[in-house]
Structure formats: C-alpha cells, structure tokens
Amino acid sequence: MSRAPTLLCGVTAIILAWAGAAHAQVSSTHQAATTTTAATDDGAGAYRTQRYRNLFVERLGRSPQETHAKIEQAFQRLFHGDGQEERVYFETGANANGTLAYITDWANNDARTEGMSYGMMIAVQLGKKREFDALWNWSKTTMLTTDPANPSRGYFAWSMGTDGTPRATGAAPDGEEYYAMALYFAARRWGNGKGIYDYQKEADTILRGMRHHPVVTATPPFRIHPGDQPFVEPATPWPSPNNRHAQEQAQKAGKPWPPQRPHRAPRAVTVGPMVDEAHAMVRFVPETFIPGTDPSYHLPAFYELWARWGPREDRAFWARAASVSRDFFVKTADPGTGLGPDRADFDGTPLKNWDGSPGSFSYDSWRTISNWSVDSSWWNKDPRQQALSDRVQRFLSSQGIDRFADRYTLDGKPQSDRHSTGMLAAAAVGSLAATPGQVSDDFLRALWDTPVPSGEQRYFDGMLYLMSMMHVGGEFRVIDANNK
Structure with a gap:
C-alpha cells in the first residue's frame, strides 16, 4: 500500500475498518469458479515483438548507455546509499535460508508488502539476485502469516515494524x-532452487491463495506466527521520528500528534479470497465486510502472464481478469481529467474515503496510469489506453508539470499543496501509451531531469521513480527463458 505522509492512508485504514469504521458486508458463500474465458492471444506489444521501447532514446535523443547508467545509479542510491538520507534497503543478519533484508517506508518506520515486493521486482529485472533473495527471505520469515487461528493464514501481513513486530495482521x-x-x-531468470527459493512453486502458492483462500471467521486479537504475542493495536499508532512533514501538518492544523484512535471492542472478522469471482477483479482487501476494489491493484499486464504461467486451474480466470481490468480503467477514469479514485465499487462507482468525503485521486491512484500504460506496452490489446493516458497527461500538464498537486478531486480540484516525484514518475510512464508529442515528451523530460528521491519521503517516491525509469527506459521486461 502506498506512501502516506500521515499514518492514515489507503490500506492503513483497514485497521479502522476492522474496528468498525466500514459497514459490515459479509459474503454468504464463496462464488463458484468462473467458466468464462477471455482470449489469450499474444497481442501486438512487446511480449510478441520482443521490442521494448526506450522512450529516452526514442523521444529525447539520449543513448542506451546513458539510460542504463541513470537506472543503475538510482538502484545503488536506493539500495546501497547513505542509510540516513538515501537508501530504503537494509540487510539485517541471516538465518538458515541466507541473508535477510527489508525495504522500509522511511517516513513511517515500517516495512510493507508493497515495498518488499517492489524491491524484489526491481532486483529481478536488474539481475540483483542477492537483494532479491534477501527480501524474499525476510518476507517469508517475518511477514507470512502462519498462525492457524488467524483467518489471514497463508497471506502476508501488509505492515511490519522493521524489528519484525507486527503493525497489522x-x-x-x-x-x-x-x-x-x-x-x-x-x-525464468535464475531457475528454481530449493525450499523458499523454488520460485515457481512459491508463486503458484501465492496465486492459489489469492483465489482459493478459505472463508474463515475469527475474533481478534490475532498472531502472525504461533508463539507470538497477540497483536493489539495501540491507541497511538507508532509515531515515527522520521515523519517530520506529518508532524508539521498536524501542528499547523492544531491536531494531536500522533493521532488518537477511539477504543472499540474486538469484533469478528471474516477473511476470504483476494479476488471477487463474480466480477473477476482483485478486492481492496480480503476482509469480506470491506467492499470494493482499488483500481491501482489492477495489473492486466501481469494477469496475461498468469494466464500462461500460473496454476492451470486458474488460467482462464486470469485471462478474464485482464480483459475486465481494461474495461474497469475506462469506467473509473473521470471523463474530463482522466483521474480515478483510490477505491471503487465493482461497477466503477467511486467509494467514499474513510472520513466520509467523496472518493478522490490520492496516493494509490498515482499508479493506475502506469498500470494501463505498461499493459499497452507489453500487450497492446486495448486502443482506449492511448486516450486514457492522453487525458491524464493533458490535465496534469495544464496544472504545471513541475507543480501539480499529488491529490485531487476526480474533477480536478487540488487537495494538497505538495508536488511528488512518485506521481510525476508514474504519469511519465503514461507516455508508453500516450500520443507522441509535446505533452508526453514533457513528462519524459521532467522524469529524466528529476534527481533520485532522498530524505524522509524517499520510499514510495523512490520505488515509483526507479520502476518508472525502468519502464520508459526499456529495462522493465517480461522475463521468459523461451524469449531471451
């Protein structure tokens, strides 16, 4: 889940939802497996042609060598730079499986499955096996829920302290x-090893769990691992000494820091699959009483590969999910600005924010333009994606590429006074699908000229910056041993 300048943003609100902020909406049965299939043709994109565009070369006249050097520099700073101001990757000892390492959200002083998995993706794309294995080892050792009494058993706890204690279950x-x-x-890059490094087996296990996790009801407190102390959320959620911006904003607004949460009695929680069978969509969370989906979780470029490489019994589902997600991007994009909400119902209707305000474009939403644009680059199956990217880039350009806000109402009213590198970077990936021209080139130029994020907000900004550089620089590819 995305960078939060305060401690309440996006998935952090799951905790409040568990405590009763969301209306209960319990599923009565697990939907039958879909029998609908979508065409699994190879499209007309890079998966078929094996040609990945380097837009810095193609549009800005840079060289492949310059591009690679810039990407490698960003990797070295974010993974091995100064520990106080630059890096987010930290190695922390070893166990029987080897080195352990985490990616931290520096501002909030935790490690998140979002960042851990982003770090692994960056590492495998750039051929950094040590970092990949160390992050996976920490994820499996620390974040994987193994306590049989926890209804999320088999899933990864989304937020953990960097000391390995839970922030969420x-x-x-x-x-x-x-x-x-x-x-x-x-x-496909390194081959399968043994135990937790049998990569194919581990990936299959995750996908099977996403679709076939049993529906289980239990009452907290829960543990991540048997033998852990039960996790009880504190009244004040882990104030981080690194999050100076949030402290300053709270002081200006006359609000307490850290924010206080009202005490609520534990209530039963029902956890099921991470996908909604009937709609062939990923859910916002697997807790059944929290409705809807998150458009930025929709990854049709990945689903196409899972329809080819994943568990055979689920391949038709993922093929259908890819097609459904492409339609969903169109449904959720504002007709004027192209901006989409952080959360939406399965019909595309924006869901209200956790404070009851109308659904808005916020930190999660930054990623959505990147998702459909990478899908366009890899598969090129949906011509509507060009218009979607054009609309968002045109709107943000009208706001000023060097100063647009990082949160908006869907119709384009700023809700923030901050301009964020991560949002700029994701918007620049839109140039993979956008109409070539001045506007899309301006985003590429702005990304090229932006330094590697540093300081307290370097986690989400930095991860999106590096992956976006890789996307538009042609170094984020489908890795397939059959198509080297």
Missing part, C-alpha cells in the same frame, strides 16, 4: 500480486 493484495510476478520472473 491483515493483508493487502497489491503486495501479493507483485510477489507472485517477481517470483515467476525469478524462476
């Missing part, structure tokens, strides 16, 4: 999605 599907895809790529 539930899961966020975007982490599972990137874990699975990174593991499939690792199997």
Whole structure:
C-alpha cells in the first residue's frame, strides 16, 4: 500500500475498518469458479515483438548507455546509499535460508508488502539476485502469516515494524500480486532452487491463495506466527521520528500528534479470497465486510502472464481478469481529467474515503496510469489506453508539470499543496501509451531531469521513480527463458 505522509492512508485504514469504521458486508458463500474465458492471444506489444521501447532514446535523443547508467545509479542510491538520507534497503543478519533484508517506508518506520515486493521486482529485472533473495527471505520469515487461528493464514501481513513486530495482521493484495510476478520472473531468470527459493512453486502458492483462500471467521486479537504475542493495536499508532512533514501538518492544523484512535471492542472478522469471482477483479482487501476494489491493484499486464504461467486451474480466470481490468480503467477514469479514485465499487462507482468525503485521486491512484500504460506496452490489446493516458497527461500538464498537486478531486480540484516525484514518475510512464508529442515528451523530460528521491519521503517516491525509469527506459521486461 502506498506512501502516506500521515499514518492514515489507503490500506492503513483497514485497521479502522476492522474496528468498525466500514459497514459490515459479509459474503454468504464463496462464488463458484468462473467458466468464462477471455482470449489469450499474444497481442501486438512487446511480449510478441520482443521490442521494448526506450522512450529516452526514442523521444529525447539520449543513448542506451546513458539510460542504463541513470537506472543503475538510482538502484545503488536506493539500495546501497547513505542509510540516513538515501537508501530504503537494509540487510539485517541471516538465518538458515541466507541473508535477510527489508525495504522500509522511511517516513513511517515500517516495512510493507508493497515495498518488499517492489524491491524484489526491481532486483529481478536488474539481475540483483542477492537483494532479491534477501527480501524474499525476510518476507517469508517475518511477514507470512502462519498462525492457524488467524483467518489471514497463508497471506502476508501488509505492515511490519522493521524489528519484525507486527503493525497489522491483515493483508493487502497489491503486495501479493507483485510477489507472485517477481517470483515467476525469478524462476525464468535464475531457475528454481530449493525450499523458499523454488520460485515457481512459491508463486503458484501465492496465486492459489489469492483465489482459493478459505472463508474463515475469527475474533481478534490475532498472531502472525504461533508463539507470538497477540497483536493489539495501540491507541497511538507508532509515531515515527522520521515523519517530520506529518508532524508539521498536524501542528499547523492544531491536531494531536500522533493521532488518537477511539477504543472499540474486538469484533469478528471474516477473511476470504483476494479476488471477487463474480466480477473477476482483485478486492481492496480480503476482509469480506470491506467492499470494493482499488483500481491501482489492477495489473492486466501481469494477469496475461498468469494466464500462461500460473496454476492451470486458474488460467482462464486470469485471462478474464485482464480483459475486465481494461474495461474497469475506462469506467473509473473521470471523463474530463482522466483521474480515478483510490477505491471503487465493482461497477466503477467511486467509494467514499474513510472520513466520509467523496472518493478522490490520492496516493494509490498515482499508479493506475502506469498500470494501463505498461499493459499497452507489453500487450497492446486495448486502443482506449492511448486516450486514457492522453487525458491524464493533458490535465496534469495544464496544472504545471513541475507543480501539480499529488491529490485531487476526480474533477480536478487540488487537495494538497505538495508536488511528488512518485506521481510525476508514474504519469511519465503514461507516455508508453500516450500520443507522441509535446505533452508526453514533457513528462519524459521532467522524469529524466528529476534527481533520485532522498530524505524522509524517499520510499514510495523512490520505488515509483526507479520502476518508472525502468519502464520508459526499456529495462522493465517480461522475463521468459523461451524469449531471451
């Protein structure tokens, strides 16, 4: 789940939802497996042609060598730079499976499945096996829920302290999605090893869990591992000394820091699959009483590969999910701005924010333009994606590429006074699908000229910056041993 300048954003609100902020909406039965299939043709994109565009070369006249050097520099700073100001990757000892390492959200002083899986994806794309294995080892050792009494058993806890203590006992599907895809790529780049490094087997296990997790009801407190102390959320959620911006904003607004949460009695929680069978969509969370989906979790470029490489019994489902997600991007995009909400119902209707305000474009939403644009680059199956990218880039350009806000109402009213590198980077990936021209080139130029993120907000900004550089620089590819 995405970068939060405060401690309440996106998936963090799952905790409030568990405590009763969301209306109960319990599924009565597990939907039957879909029998609908979507065409699994190879499209007309890079998967078929094996040609990955380097837009820095194609549009800005840079060289492949310059592009690679810039990407490698970003990797070295974010993974091995100064520990106080630059890197987010930290190695922390070893166990029987080898080195352990985590990616931290520096501002909030935790490790998230989102960042761990992003780090693994970056590592496998760039051929960094040590970092990949160390992140996977920490994920399996620390974040994988193994306590039989926890209804999320088999999922990864979405947020953990960097000391390995829990911040949450539930899961966020975007982490599972990137874990699975990174593991499939690792199997094809390096081959399968033993135990937790049998990458194909581990990826298959994650995908099976996403679709076939049993529906289980239990009452908290829960544990991540048998023998752990039960996790009880504190009244004040882990104030981080690194999150200076949030402290300053709270002080200006006259609000307490850290924010106080009202005490609520534990209530039963029902956890099921991470996908909604009837709609062939990934859910916002697997807790059944929390409705809807997150458009930025929709990854049709990945689903196409799972329809080819994943468990055979699920391939038709993922083929259908890819097609459904392409339609969903169109449904959720505002007709004027192209902006989409952080959360939406399965029919595309924006869901209200956790404070009851109308659904808006926020931190999760930054990623959606990147998702459909990568799908366009790899598969090129949906001509509507060009218009979607054009619309978003045109709107943000009208706001000023060097100053647009990082949160908006869907119709384009700023809700923030901050301009964020991560949002700029994701918007630049839109140039993979956008109409070539001045506007799309301006985004590429702005990304090229932007330095590697540093300081307290370097986690989400930095991960999106590096992956976006890889996407538009032609170094984020389908890794397939059959198509080297």
